[in-house]
Amino acid sequence: MKQSLEQFGKSIEYFCNLYSIPQPTKLHLKTNRETITYLFDLSNEIGCPLTSIAHLSTNPVELFFSLVRSKVHYPSYYEFCIYEKSAYKELIKSKIVQNNRYEASIKKVNKCYGSLQTKLDGNVITESVELVSKYREEEVRVFERIIKIIEPDEYEESEDSSFPFTDSMSADERRRVITLTFYLKRILSIRELSCFGEQTRFKASGRTALQYKQVLEDQEKFKKQFNDVFEKFETQPDQSKCNIFILDSETTGLTSNAEIIELSCACLNGEAFYRKSNPTISITPESTKINNLTSHDLAGHQYWEKVExxxxNFIVQQSSDDDAPIYIIAHNEKYDRGRISFHLAKSTKALESSFHKTISRIKFFDSINIFKSIKLVLPVVSDKKKESYSLDNLATFFKINTDGINRHSSSGDVLFLFEILLFFFHKNYKDPNNFLKFLFNCLETNKKKLYGLYCSLATKFGLLADDEVLEKKIKSFKTPILNSVIQTFKIDILPNKNDNNKRIFKEMETEKKPIIIIITCPIYTI
DNA sequence: AGCATTGACATTTACAAGAC
DNA sequence: GTCTTGTAAATGTCAATGCT
Structure with a gap:
C-alpha cells in the first residue's frame, strides 16, 4: 500500500511538473496527492491500516486522456505507457512475452478473425493473419518499450520516448498519431479475443462484397417500407432536405462496452440508412435471442469505423446546409446515444475538427416524451408495476397491425416507432398533414430534453465546454448555505445513484474498512 | 447483464409573519 | 431584536423503467 501511494505521488508530481498542464489541473492533482499523504499519515498515527483507496471523484486517468485528446498537452510515449501499464501488464507477461499469441494466429488454431480490413502503407490489408505479421514488428517494438517501463529501474528516458511527431505536423495530425496508438491497442484486443477468447470468431471467407451488396439491398427495402408508411397515412414525405431523423440500433448486449451491430436511420424526407457492423466483442445470448443476430452472420460485414x-455522411447529406440543429428521435434515446458516443470516443472521426461542427448540431430526443406529454391510460403489463411506455405496449394500446414489420431488427423498430408516432398524431391532432410541424413543435417545447451528442463527447475529448456541458457537469445548489460549504471545502458532489459508491459505503459499514474520500477542485470550474 | 432518468415521497432550508 | 411557526421551494432517497 505504501509503495502504491508513493508511486501515485510520484506520477502526480511528474504531471504537476509538466509545463503544458494548466494551473487548475495542477492544483487538482496536488490536492489529490496532499489528501492521500495526509490520510496515510493519519492512518499510521491512529493505528488503523489503509487497505484500499477509493477514488470518488474525477478519475485522473480519464483526466489524463482528456488532456491527451485536447489541444492542451501532447504526452510523450513514456507518459502514455505509464497509464497503459496496468492494462497491458497481464497481457504482455502472459501472452506477448511467451509469443504464443502469434503462433496461435499463424497456425489458425481453431480460431480465426472476421475479415479485418485496414490500411497499411496505403495498401488495404484484408486478411488478419497477414496483418498480424505486418504489424508484428511494430507491436514487438511497442511492447518491448512497455516492458521496460514495467521494470522502471532498467528504463532510461531517451529522445526516442516521444510519439513520432515531426515539426511540420498539424495539431490534428499529431492527435491522429496518438489515436493510431489507441487503434493499435484495439486491434490487439480483437486478436486477443480471436486467439484466446472463449468464443470462436468466425471467418468471413470472402463474403464481404456480397454482404455489402445485401446490406444495400436491405437498405432499399427499408426505404420502400418507410415510404409505404407515409402513403398509408396519406402524408407525403417532403422530398427536400429535412432535419428530423428516426433511429434505432441493435447491439451486442446491455453491458457498458456493448457495440452496435445493426443501425437504421430514416430521414423524414423519405430517405433511409441501414448497415450491419461486425463487432469486436461477442454478442451476448440474451441479445441474440432478441435480435436474432449472431457473430457468424456478422463476420465479414464492415467494422464500425466504416459504418460510422x-x-x-448520410445525416449531413439529408439535412439542411445551415447550422440548424439536426434532430434524431429514438425510443429511449439515451441508450442509442450512449452507444454512438461510446464508439465515437474511440474513433479517429471525432478527432477531426471539421466534424465537431456536425457533432454539435446533432440533438437526440426521446420519443417516450411525446407519449408522456398526453396522459395515456396505458395498460400495466403483467410483470411491471407502472404503466409501460415500451414500444410493444404502445403498439398494443394503439392496436397497431405489425404484420410485415420485423420487430427487433433495427429497421423494423424504426418503422414500428414511425408508425406509432403517426398513429398517435392522427388520433390526437386534427390536421393530419402537419405531422412534421407537430414534431418540430414537440422539439421546440421540450428544449431541455434535447441531448447533444457533442455534450457526451466533450468531456472525453477535452473540447471546450459549452454552456450545455457546464450545466450538466456542475452540480449547482440554489441553497446558499450548501453552495458556500461546497465551495469553501472544494467538495465534489458524488452522484448518489452510483452503484460503485454504494458498494464502497457498504464495505465501510459492514467490514469496517477505512475509506478515503478525496476532496478535489472540480475541473469544470476552470 | 449496465446505465441514466423519472416520479413519488420524505426531509431540509429559506423566509416572512406574528408574538413577545 | 429574537424566537416560534407555517409554507413553499429545494434537496435527498429509492425503486422502477426503457433499450439489446
Whole structure:
C-alpha cells in the first residue's frame, strides 16, 4: 500500500511538473496527492491500516486522456505507457512475452478473425493473419518499450520516448498519431479475443462484397417500407432536405462496452440508412435471442469505423446546409446515444475538427416524451408495476397491425416507432398533414430534453465546454448555505445513484474498512 | 447483464409573519 | 431584536423503467 501511494505521488508530481498542464489541473492533482499523504499519515498515527483507496471523484486517468485528446498537452510515449501499464501488464507477461499469441494466429488454431480490413502503407490489408505479421514488428517494438517501463529501474528516458511527431505536423495530425496508438491497442484486443477468447470468431471467407451488396439491398427495402408508411397515412414525405431523423440500433448486449451491430436511420424526407457492423466483442445470448443476430452472420460485414463514416455522411447529406440543429428521435434515446458516443470516443472521426461542427448540431430526443406529454391510460403489463411506455405496449394500446414489420431488427423498430408516432398524431391532432410541424413543435417545447451528442463527447475529448456541458457537469445548489460549504471545502458532489459508491459505503459499514474520500477542485470550474 | 432518468415521497432550508 | 411557526421551494432517497 505504501509503495502504491508513493508511486501515485510520484506520477502526480511528474504531471504537476509538466509545463503544458494548466494551473487548475495542477492544483487538482496536488490536492489529490496532499489528501492521500495526509490520510496515510493519519492512518499510521491512529493505528488503523489503509487497505484500499477509493477514488470518488474525477478519475485522473480519464483526466489524463482528456488532456491527451485536447489541444492542451501532447504526452510523450513514456507518459502514455505509464497509464497503459496496468492494462497491458497481464497481457504482455502472459501472452506477448511467451509469443504464443502469434503462433496461435499463424497456425489458425481453431480460431480465426472476421475479415479485418485496414490500411497499411496505403495498401488495404484484408486478411488478419497477414496483418498480424505486418504489424508484428511494430507491436514487438511497442511492447518491448512497455516492458521496460514495467521494470522502471532498467528504463532510461531517451529522445526516442516521444510519439513520432515531426515539426511540420498539424495539431490534428499529431492527435491522429496518438489515436493510431489507441487503434493499435484495439486491434490487439480483437486478436486477443480471436486467439484466446472463449468464443470462436468466425471467418468471413470472402463474403464481404456480397454482404455489402445485401446490406444495400436491405437498405432499399427499408426505404420502400418507410415510404409505404407515409402513403398509408396519406402524408407525403417532403422530398427536400429535412432535419428530423428516426433511429434505432441493435447491439451486442446491455453491458457498458456493448457495440452496435445493426443501425437504421430514416430521414423524414423519405430517405433511409441501414448497415450491419461486425463487432469486436461477442454478442451476448440474451441479445441474440432478441435480435436474432449472431457473430457468424456478422463476420465479414464492415467494422464500425466504416459504418460510422457512412452514417454521418448520410445525416449531413439529408439535412439542411445551415447550422440548424439536426434532430434524431429514438425510443429511449439515451441508450442509442450512449452507444454512438461510446464508439465515437474511440474513433479517429471525432478527432477531426471539421466534424465537431456536425457533432454539435446533432440533438437526440426521446420519443417516450411525446407519449408522456398526453396522459395515456396505458395498460400495466403483467410483470411491471407502472404503466409501460415500451414500444410493444404502445403498439398494443394503439392496436397497431405489425404484420410485415420485423420487430427487433433495427429497421423494423424504426418503422414500428414511425408508425406509432403517426398513429398517435392522427388520433390526437386534427390536421393530419402537419405531422412534421407537430414534431418540430414537440422539439421546440421540450428544449431541455434535447441531448447533444457533442455534450457526451466533450468531456472525453477535452473540447471546450459549452454552456450545455457546464450545466450538466456542475452540480449547482440554489441553497446558499450548501453552495458556500461546497465551495469553501472544494467538495465534489458524488452522484448518489452510483452503484460503485454504494458498494464502497457498504464495505465501510459492514467490514469496517477505512475509506478515503478525496476532496478535489472540480475541473469544470476552470 | 449496465446505465441514466423519472416520479413519488420524505426531509431540509429559506423566509416572512406574528408574538413577545 | 429574537424566537416560534407555517409554507413553499429545494434537496435527498429509492425503486422502477426503457433499450439489446
Amino acid at each position: 463514416e457512412e452514417f454521418f
